[in-house]
Amino acid sequence: MKIKLGNLFLIFSLCMLIGCKSSSRHLGDPVPKQDWYEAFSQKLPLLGHRNWVLVVDKAYPAPAGENMIVIDTEKPMAEVLGGVVGLINQQAHVSPIFYADKELQYLDENIAPGLKDYKASLDTLFNHIKPQPLIHEEVFRKMDQAASLFQVIVLKTESLIPYSSVFIELDCKYWDASREKILRERMANAKNN
Template identity: 40%
Template structure:
């Protein structure tokens, strides 16, 4: 009987060792997609989403939430843009750093391919460019009243962060102007 138990243990040990070496995903450490999908329905008009390169600073304003993606910027941007487009309640006003268009391939290898891929990911959106330092003034003003979500990526190319100011998807400026005009009339 002891021989059989010893043989069973010898046969079972490699299986147990293999199982213990397998990675285990736990619910207590959700991936960034899960955190973002739980956050997006709570965001609305005047909230911000930033898909940031790795050097983007951690700002100390209370209204800013950080999610570390551990991924490259372009795949994160594509997923965020798709989620925002499908949300039905918000649409993005897209901002990019103006400096990005002036960086050459000799200054930062891969920047040209990045620009092309980012343009494809943002196709169909009106992309506004502003100087990098202006970004922080906008964020400072927004974070005082509205939530800002920063999705921090592992991207190591300069001036590649993309900022999305959220607008209402089902109410536009023309409808708002007509409403204000109707309210103002006696």
């Protein structure tokens, strides 16, 4: 049976396409294109104390590591951040601790066009909360530590404003540091008796 060169090329191309489609996705690979809100809302109930959610600008580097899940939202920062905060606030099990790049405090509209509008959107969203400032490199150290043990969700936005990322550490909503301290004191007292 003779196969023409054109047909052979077509068969080879189809095999390559099928092979590429069937490759398995690793945990650290970007989530396939879908509605970011739906993807995040499905993952959030599985997250807990010590997990992180990063809402980052467009140039934030793609993280390495199998515990880092990247979702490309293709949406503006304010929209994604508003959705994330809304979803976290609906949860019974986790509460957010917010961090922002300290460098953002030293930028102005002259060197970062669009900054004024971005800061106004942050003020609206965080009307009674002030994100804790962290030097950008410190953020990376925290992420390295967290990702070695816990899952980190990275939501990439269309923001082109430098140092505009917001980092959210999830904490336990129904347990706090003061009650933990009481528990530890009771345990220490019981051990001494």
